[in-house]
Amino acid sequence: MTTELRVLKPSEWDKWYGNVVLAFGGVAGAPEHTEMMRTITHFDRLIGAWDGAECVGTAGSFPFRVSVPGGTTAPMAGVSGVSVAATHRRRGILTSMMRRQLDDIRERGEPLAVLWASEPVIYGRFGYGMATRQLKASIDTGRVSLAVPEGTDGIRLRRAKPDEALADLEAIYARQLADRPGMIVRLPDWDRLQILDTPADQGGGSPLQCVLAERDGEAVGYALYRLHPSWDDSGANGTVTVQDLQAVGAPAHAALARFLFGIDLTSTVNMPNRPVDDGWQHLVSDVRRCSLRQWDGLYVRPVEVGAALAARGYRAPVDVVLDVEDAFCPWNAGRWRLSADAEGAVCERTSDAADLALSVRELGSAYLGGVTLRELADAGRVREIAPGALARTSLAFGGEVAPWGPHNF
Known part of the structure; x- marks a missing residue:
């Protein structure tokens, strides 16, 4: 049929x-x-x-x-x-x-299509490239301590019910958007999906817990987490599973991390999805006992190459002609001149000679600034045609912070 x-x-x-x-x-x-x-x-x-x-x-x-x-x-x-x-x-x-x-x-x-890949092998052939990585950690808090920065003791922590604190949570989340690529602006009702707390969501653990970080009466951070109690012959060895942690400034971030590390009757903090440059990694006494592992995150596909490249900013001025291969969306195939400076970016079709050649998949990987064109070239996925073009363009596409996707969809 x-x-x-x-x-x-x-x-x-x-x-x-x-x-x-x-x-x-x-x-x-x-x-x-x-x-x-x-x-x-x-x-x-x-x-x-x-x-x-x-x-x-x-x-x-x-x-x-x-x-x-x-x-x-x-x-x-x-x-x-x-x-x-x-x-x-x-x-x-x-x-x-x-x-x-x-x-x-x-x-x-x-201009962009973005997804979480249940099976990464599927989506490369449709032009999606891995654009973010996420950090997984399982921290032995019985052996790992934190050295917190100045100002941490000035942060006040208080417990709150997630639904009652939702406005504060969303305001803190929204403040992170300008600083870290890969974060998604919430649509209506998606805020409540983030704090859904059915027995299936709990997975044998506690109801969803919330702690707010405040400075001078202003909410500047939060942690959403669950407790998974456990006991053996040596005593309590429960686990704290962090669902989300957002903070404005290093002291708030450190105060929340210190709180999570010190919860009574627990010996492990699991963080299944954190940015790869998360600051607490530089505060711990023994990073080897944090069982760090990187995982692929968001996959990005430019749907309209010109509009997509013009929509983002660049770390350095750049003027480069890209020869883009895109068999699945042929309207993207061909040469594009990207010109960008502090005033903005323009990306238009051109007949000028190409400086770099790559497929739309590699363009998607590099789009958020977390995967460099240099590393893609080292893998044979980007070809330099004009000498020096790769270094200049890779620098321009890069970012100061690692892109991260904390928002599931």
Whole structure:
């Protein structure tokens, strides 16, 4: 039977979402989570592949804005819910959905598509490049201490209920956007999704805990975390799992870290998603007992190369011609002149000779400033044509802080 691809009707959402749940392991979330997902859904951005009355493929996106180098934000499509039924593999369904989705994103005027990759091997062929890394840590707090900076003792900490402190949490989160690329501007109702606290979310741990950091009566940081108590013959050895930590300034960051390290009856702090340049790494007494590991984070795909490169800032002035390969979105293929300085950036088509050659995938990897063009060239993924162009352009694309994606979608 021919597979039909179409935009979802609201009446088809339960069947569509059920297919997503099945593809990602078949364990449905709590009813509250399902209802919240329905609430934040933009039905006109959902694609379903149908074999008769059966939904056999899904893909969707959200109309976000993402922080980019230069302290501003750019429109992006947050791609999510991509799946193909196990019974319908190797029939071109995924490719057809990706084709339809990128065409739609382009028509909406969104220059970037961004996703979390359940399987990284899938998305490179559609032009997505790994653009952020995240740090995972499991810290032995029985053996690791912190040397905190001046001003830490001037931070007041107080416990709060997450829902009652939500306005403060969101204000602190919003203050981070200009400083760190990769962070996503919250859409309506997404703030409540971040503090959803069903038994499934708790995973055998405590209800979600919240501590606010305040300086002179102003909220300047927060930590959201869960406690997982545990005992053995030697005593208590519980775990603190950090869901989110945001802070304005080093003293607030250190005060929250010191609090998490010192919670009674615990001996481990797990941080499953932190920026790779997180400051606490320079405060610990023994970094080897923090079990640090890097993981891939956000994958970025320029949908409109010219608009995407013009939307971000650059660390140094640059004037370079890029020869871009893009077989899946051929409107991007060809030569582009990027000219940028402190006043802004322009990226337009040109017939001038190329200085660098790369695919749109590498352009996506370098876009947020966390993956350098130099390292991509060392891997053979970027080719220097004009001598010196690689060093100048790699410097311009770089950033002062590591990009980071703390916002799931």
